[in-house]
Amino acid sequence: MSVLTVRAASLEALAFEQGRRTVEVAEDRLLEDLAHVQAVTGTVWDEFWSRSLLVRTARRAHERLDDETRGFVDAYAAGVRAAGIEDWQDWTSLGVFAVHHALFGSLGHHLWRRHAARVLGPDAARALAQEVPALSGSNAWVVGGRRSADGAPLIGADPHRIVTVPSVYQRVHLVAGDADVDVVGLTFPGVPGVQHFGHTGTVAWAITNAMADTQRLVDVEADTPRDVVEGVSVTADGPVVLERPDGSGVAVRSVPWLLDDLGFAALLPLLRARTTADVDAALDHWVEPVNDVLVADVDGAVLHRVAGRVPWRESSGEWSGWVVPHRRRVGPSEHAVVANHRQGGHSAALADELAPPHRGRRLHQLLASSPTLDAETGAALHADTLLLPAAHWQRRLGELAMSSEPAEVRQVRDRLLAWDGHMDAASTDAALFALVRSAVVRRLVAHPALAPLHEPSDDPWTGPEELFAPWLRPEPRVALALDRWLEDPTAASPLLTSFDLDCTLLAALREVAPSVGDVGPWGDVHTFTTPDGEVLRLGGDDGCVLSTSSLPGLDDRVWRGPVARLVWSLGDRSRSRWTVPDETDVWAAGSTSPLEEDLA
Template sequence: MINENVMINQSELASFIPETSAPVKLLGIESNVEIYRDEYGIPHIKAQTIEDAFFGQGFTTAQDRLWHMTYDKFRASGRLAELLGSTAVEQDSEMRRFRLEASAKADYHILSEESRLMFDSYAKGVNSFLESTQTFPIEYKLLNIQPESWNPWDGLMILKVRHIFMGTFEAKSWRARLINRLGVKTTSSLLPGYQPGHLLILPPGAKYEGPVIDALSELEYGALLIDWLKDTDMGSNNWVIDGTKTLSGKPLLAGDPHRALETPNVYYQNHVACKEFDVIGVSFPGVPGFPHFGHNSKVAWAVTHAGADYQDLYLEQFNKTDRNKYKFENTWETAEVYQELIKVKDASDVKIEIIVTRHGPIIGGNPSNGYGIALKYNQTAEPNKSGEVLLTMLSSTNTKELDQSMNHWVDPANNFVFADVEGNTGYLMRGKIPIRTIANAWLPVPGWTGEHEWQKYVEFDEMPRLHNPKNGYIITANNKIISDDYPHYLALDNAPEFRARRITSRINALGKVTVEDMTQIQADQISIPALFYLKHLANALPIDDPSKEAHALLMSWDGNMKKDSVAATIYSAFRIHLDRMIIRPLLGSLANEALGGTGRGGAGHAGRLRAHLLKLISEDDLSVLPKGETWLSTMSKALSESLISLKKLMGEDMNTWHWGTLHKTAPQHPLSSFFPDYVLHLNPPSVSMGGDGDTPQAAAYPMSQPYSVTNLSVLRYVFDLSNWNESKWVVPLGSSGNPASPHYTDQLPIWADNKLIPMIYDWNQISKEAESHQQLIPDAV
């Protein structure tokens, strides 16, 4: 049972912090493992062997992020109801259907011996921590549970759950619903695609020349296949600059991944060294290595999301007299059927049935009625060797080796940017992209015809890549990767160029770039869409006195979304009202879902429509406006309505409407709603932010929750390849996931002020300045 009667005062919190200084004798290691923690509690782990190094990484991660690891493991395996009760049953049912645990086990068993040993050693480190202490985070006390042992494949399962919803299946389901509600012609007009003139990633500085996406023909074909679905429900920046443009003469690599602000933060700062490698960066708690961001003594690497399409939905035709049979070509094949039991805290267990076809698990529809929707996802379609990349990449000595180490990487598809100490820089779109018909890109496709099967993956040597560009830099910000001359289909949807354009202009305006310059670019709060709207609002006549006052403020504004800006607040409210005025009638009965939801389906589509309005306004295209209205008249109305809403929120005095007063983070621990008496212990403080979803300093908010920041920089970093000790980083909370730790939120004020902390790499400095030092000593038993 949940421990409802537990009462913990502030002075007792220290009893939930594990020991990080006293030496510990442990089985499972060959030599001493040294663990130094810097002033921010970030662990620096030094071992003699690879096995001991990953043992140490598992041990320290469990010290700092045990609850975080447990939560992600239970989420991925569909077991949260064991912890949280009936409220988690629906989520568990969905996760069980994805079969991530079975997929992770299958992956583990095909890995090389060396790679399995990495996962084994990491798991041994976690379990050794569990066996060596009775001091566990407060969450276990609140839930009245004990930690369970860690399996070697649990990390692979966490990698999958961290990325399955970053794919495209929700967008395809959404397009199907649009067609069935609005029709093919209307839907095709609402899918604008990437705009000509916007920046591409490759080659750097190039602009997309078209064509403008033509959805109509593909949707007309797909619409014939999805009529029966009518009743079925279903970002980041990085850049690398070579030595020709830096003060040091060596490359600088910087960026900031954008995700939801979780509590604890998604990334775990740590440093692991042995004879074979010496790597500092961030990990996913529970996963060995440094898959997304880090550097060793020779090379640095970083990613952004590529937005590629590697998930398909298949319509399956089931035999109504035997629902375990489904049609493929001219035969009835037998589906795999699994009976699963979801254990529920303080309630009866729930039985579910999982049906899997050759295309994947059924995640929608009803096979008993003859149809179902199967998800095919490259990460679970067959056992894969992504886990081997986690080891091989760590010992790369140059950019070419690092590039080639990505051969087995499957998911997520990333813009992988890298540099080495010899001055080389490069880009690779890493991941496995299936080759199939273009119809698969748009909508669910029939699974019974055999026409839409995956043929193979794009060959690794054919993936988009570039080494040592002549212009001296590579910039990625989730924008379109390459022109349509590229022979393989990659994606339908990409982020608009706004962040990429702003970063490019900042870099081009600099002389010899420094680490501080890179930090300032990360903090840039100039909004390109805001500047666009200011230009057009200049000709929009205010329709009332408050609008006149607001209009004057906007006309003297420079588009900087600073926390103390009143104009930024007015612009944001104006933009929300304008977008709602246009999008709501366009989407009809689906508008509430698109404007009030989250995710990559309806809400993602609404975001692309918001960006598309800029093109319609610039071309004076009135097709989306009510008859008799112009863009200027519509903008005037939107401004007036936005001021009415702001007065209700912030009072009558417009001069007090500072952007940071509204625009704040709201981090929430997964257990705080279950234990309201512990909200102050569990939830980190809220902080005001500048920027928005269009600025390099990411601080996006959904239209369903205006102004509440939900998507932001979960890490900022600058790797200096001329001197690793000059590299810097920061996360929005802290290195520890333990609410009782002084390092739970100690980086938050630094992050909120757009500052970075030292990323210490030199072992002499690390040992000299360490806040604590702990030895893991082999037990002689």
């Protein structure tokens, strides 16, 4: 999709035209999302969505909007209908937003933890603890004005989701003359305005997922009191999403369900924002997903805040009240990084487990070594392929007793020790490392200590293996945990008493050695195929800033990665840069396009 430029006199006229024009350029995307909202996809999604009662939440949230925001949303819907999609209701945009975030919370993670604890025990489950592979990967950073070439702040970001072409994000330029609105940014096709990423000319913002735990699974016994709402059993905690034949099951408590609010009251204040304080105030209306937000304006004010409603979790797991949002001012000579990782004391109130720290650490290194940045050099940070955990692998491999091993096995180890740790698409050593890692993962997952993870979940429900596969596959979990075990062997206790990690590493080297001559570049196997059959050769890896996720031990192809890349310049918006996967050559190269050229 190219940049959608919409101009109108008023905000309602702008929303109408945005809806109408979006149908012109992204009709297939709108129809696909509408099918998800209507639960007519013919997949296991339909039952999950229906049992979650999120359509009911979307309708009720729409009813609760203030008059001006509801008029804005309704005008967008009228524009969609005027362009030919007659089933688009006034509240459908809220449903689309809910579709994009229905599996974005902690539901899948809780299912995984319950399953791992059941089959391995709670101690072993904690040893495997790592944030959900399906949720982390995004990066964002900001530098104060004294750190940029033109004296004004810079913001960079690369949100990560399942990669699709067309992209989940649409680039837009929205101008409403009488309302003094002139915004460039990213939106979900089907949702008016801009949400997570925007630049109004005087203030800009970008986000990453804060990984907050905003869902709670509650076991429901057969005799638990419940009502029936739109054909779905509902307890005091929420809809019974997973229901067993005997009447027991699992209810899901979520923030939108409790509040009947999807955060759309933030839309118009964001469009009108002129300062960091304006964006900060707008985000007080935000609900979910909970985001780490970086904001900066032309006067040099820079803010990092958490936006969204986070329940305060007691030690028992019960919710009581709301977490006070974290806010921190960033000085003109400072930088800040948010990469789904633990950042300090405030993170403990968000969730027990967050993403691994590697991407955040690497961005801090890159920013600390770059005293002055402009939009182009800032954008290049997002193409960095250094895999920090590689050093822990190399240290452990270097400690192995290899004197009795065949020469071909020692050569594999020596190549990995000499490797620079970069997961470049052209690197054969990166591909060799990935082969060894996959061999280790397969052996560990097959070991009797971990093999029970392959048992079916104890939450029988139509198709959970398909819908929740990114959360319930043990291989990606073990691959992520491996990095931590190699850095700190005590983190795997008591699992390390069950298997010998050194023996597993040696066995993997022996397995890979005979085929080492056939190993090609990493980009030959680390690929993404577009709908028209174009095969993109990608660098990066899950732990790199260029986070292109595959499934170690299963499949090296990329299924998740950056669905946009941008740098907002506050000194001159026209010098900003961005891209989405639709620009396949630019995106695959880890690069960006000048915003000025796209808006010309």
